[in-house]
Structure formats: structure tokens, C-alpha cells
Amino acid sequence: SDHQLEYPNAPNEMDWTKHYPAHVDSQTGEFTGKVEIADIGCGFGGLLVDLAPEFPDKLILGMEIRVQVTQYVEDRIIALRQQHLAENKYQNISVLRGNAMKFLPNFFYKSQLSKIFFCFPDPHFKQRKHKARIVTNTLLSEYAYVLREGGVVYTITDVLDLHEWMVEHLDGHPLFERLSTEWENQDACVRIMRDSTEEGKKVARNKGSKYVACYRRIANPEL
Numbered sequence: 473s474d475h476q477l478e479y480p481n482a483p484n485e486m487d488w489t490k491h492y493p494a495h496v497d498s499q500t501g502e503f504t505g506k507v508e509i510a511d512i513g514c515g516f517g518g519l520l521v522d523l524a525p526e527f528p529d530k531l532i533l534g535m536e537i538r539v540q541v542t543q544y545v546e547d548r549i550i551a552l553r554q555q556h557l558a559e560n561k562y563q564n565i566s567v568l569r570g571n572a573m574k575f576l577p578n579f580f581y582k583s584q585l586s587k588i589f590f591c592f593p594d595p596h597f598k599q600r601k602h603k604a605r606i607v608t609n610t611l612l613s614e615y616a617y618v619l620r621e622g623g624v625v626y627t628i629t630d631v632l633d634l635h636e637w638m639v640e641h642l643d644g645h646p647l648f649e650r651l652s653t654e655w656e657n658q659d660a661c662v663r664i665m666r667d668s669t670e671e672g673k674k675v676a677r678n679k680g681s682k683y684v685a686c687y688r689r690i691a692n693p694e695l
């Protein structure tokens with residue numbers, strides 16, 4: 473349950489300084505960065521760790537609901553920063569414990585993000601549990617709000633039924649447009665997303681299939 477979770481009232485009340493201490497002005501103590509990439513349900517953080525060197529100038533955030541898992545990722549990032557202190561690496565990734573299905577617009581401004589990842593989300597197989605899925609019409613509107621025009625939603629799963637569900641909902645949403653297989657094949661993040669998450673590695677070990685779908689956030693229709 474998430475009743476003890478803390479949320480900022482609005483994005484300007486969110487204190488990112490402890491998440492990205494290398495991006496704090498030493499004079500004023502103010503946060504100088506901006507989170508641009510979000511990994512929703514980041515699990516053990518494999519994607520964050522592999523995205524970090526790919527986007528050294530961008531701040532990347534994992535959101536994870538499980539306490540121990542979040543703690544694990546936090547420790548993992550601190551250790552990586554220590555190991556790479558001289559090169560100042562891994563200062564651009566962090567993790568936050570939270571329920572991404574709630575209050576996302578409390579953390580992020582409109583159009584703040586350029587990429588949102590949903591890697592191997594929980595499938596919630598039973599019909600009556602479908603409303604618990606991380607991609608629903610209502611939530612897609614929130615994701616569209618925090619994503620900038622031209623930004624991308626990345627999805628990957630080994631569960632065909634969930635893949636079809638996500639495609640159906642994203643196809644049906646007026647603010648998203650599916651990207652082609654050719655686009656997927658040339659995109660560095662798709663490659664990283666296929667191979668770097670802990671769940672993705674497990675699926676590969678079990679020789680399972682991985683279904684990818686990526687969508688571009690298109691412009692709001694003229695009123």
C-alpha cells in the first residue's frame with residue numbers, strides 16, 4: 473500500500489538535490505538539472521545503469537514502488553558513483569520510491585520528459601485486474617502531459633496479451649503515434665531496453681519472446 477508515500481504538492485516543490493548531488497550549484501545549493509528520462513517500475517535498475525553512459529548529459533530517474541527494491545537500486549547507484557568517482561560517472565541516474573500510477577504530474581512539469589520506459593511491466597493477467605495495468609487511457613493522458621512533443625514512450629514485455637493491450641490503448645490515444653520497426657532497429661534505447669533489464673535477461677535465459685512497441689508523443693490537436 474502507498475499511504476505512507478510522500479509526494480510533492482507540485483513539481484516546483486520537489487527536492488531533487490539529494491538525488492543528483494553533482495547537479496547542485498555549490499554557491500546557492502540550488503538544483504541545476506532537469507530530469508528528462510523516466511523508467512517506470514525500474515525494478516533492480518539495469519536499464520538506468522546502461523542508459524547512464526548513453527546519455528551523460530541527461531538526468532534519468534527510475535520509479536519503483538517496492539521499498540527494498542528501491543533501496544537496492546539506491547545502494548547500487550551509490551556504489552557505482554564511488555567506483556567511478558574520478559570520471560564523475562553515474563551522477564545522472566537516480567531512483568525514487570513511488571507509485572507511478574499516482575501523482576506523476578506532481579513530480580514532473582508539463583512537457584518535461586523526452587522518454588518514458590515501461591519495461592516488462594507487471595502483466596495483471598486476470599480480467600478484473602486489468603485496471604491495475606500501468607497503461608490505461610487515463611494514465612496515457614498523464615504520460616502525454618509530462619512528455620514533450622516528439623518525446624517517446626518505450627514499451628517491452630514478454631507477455632503477448634499485455635503487449636496487445638498496450639498497443640491497443642496507445643493506438644487508440646489521440647496523442648500517440650506508433651514508430652516503425654525501422655525506427656526501432658536504429659534506436660539505441662530499444663537495443664538497451666531489450667538487453668539490460670533484469671527481467672529482460674531472465675526472459676532471454678528462458679528463451680522467451682520480447683515484444684516491443686514505441687510511440688511518439690504528437691502535437692495536441694488545434695482547438
Ligand code: SAM
Nearest residue numbers: 513514515536537571572573591592669670671
Ligand atoms: N523494469 C524492470 C525490469 O525490466 O527488470 C522490472 C520489471 S518488474 C516485472 C515490474 C516492476 O514494476 C516491479 O519492480 C514492481 O515493483 C514495479 N511496479 C509495479 N507497479 C508500480 C507502480 N505503480 N509504480 C512504480 N513501480 C511499480
